[in-house]
Amino acid sequence: MSLRFETADDGRLLLSQGGRPVLLGRSRETTGCCRDLHLHRLAGYRSPLPPLKSSEMRSDVNWTHWYARRLEENEEVPLHDGRWALTEKAVFQPGIWSEDFVGEWPGGCLGLYCGGGWHGVLPLRRLSPPDAPRVKAYRRHAREGTLAPVLLWWVSFLDGWLILDGHDRAVAALAEGGAPVCTQVTRVPDEAHWRSATADMTHAYERHMERLASCPEGPETERRRVAVQQGYGDTLTSLPYEAAGTRSWPLPGGASAWDGIAARAKFAYPSD
16 A cells, blocks of 8 residues: 555644655644644656546446456555445535635645534646646547546545546536546445444344334334335445545654655645
């Protein structure tokens, strides 16, 4: 696993890829439990996917499976030991791709709120203009409905997504008036957690069914039995895909190492 977050004292955050720093962040409290995370991204981020051809996008490829294979073949990705899910995401809350889409480069500031988080999208490279040749080609695919999904990584402590691949496709979809269809990479609970949650759900289901067995038979009892069975099945199906916390590691060298990287990058933190 080569794309990972590392942390040091006093709100210092680093995202590195293959040992190269690609994002620096430092947070500070504002009011109550709210924090501002000030960012500086560096050039050098590398996508885990090869460039996509127009013929591929017009084919019937299953993008979720195709992306999964490419991620397995690449070392500079966020995947580490554990359970991961790749799922399609086509619907977003209002404002995520507008007010909370970080279009500026290289800086940025995320407002992190203890009650809801930031909940936006952060690019890892400079965005191309909407009239750039590649973006114009992707805009044609967006109009045709053949644009490949943008690949996102859900980061729990940001309560938002990083773009792993598809920066130009995102610009193209937005330029055509819609949010891009996406495939998201999410860390999910490990097997032990899943088995424990499953056991709890099964125990509750069996208790419901035992109580219903003592009820008089009739349309209402049957309706309730079907509802409990449906709810149990739906809950079990959703369990593996509930997001787990995004891991971070201690930064080797601690705060002084972060400060050295920040000085070379000329990262400006408002309190400095």
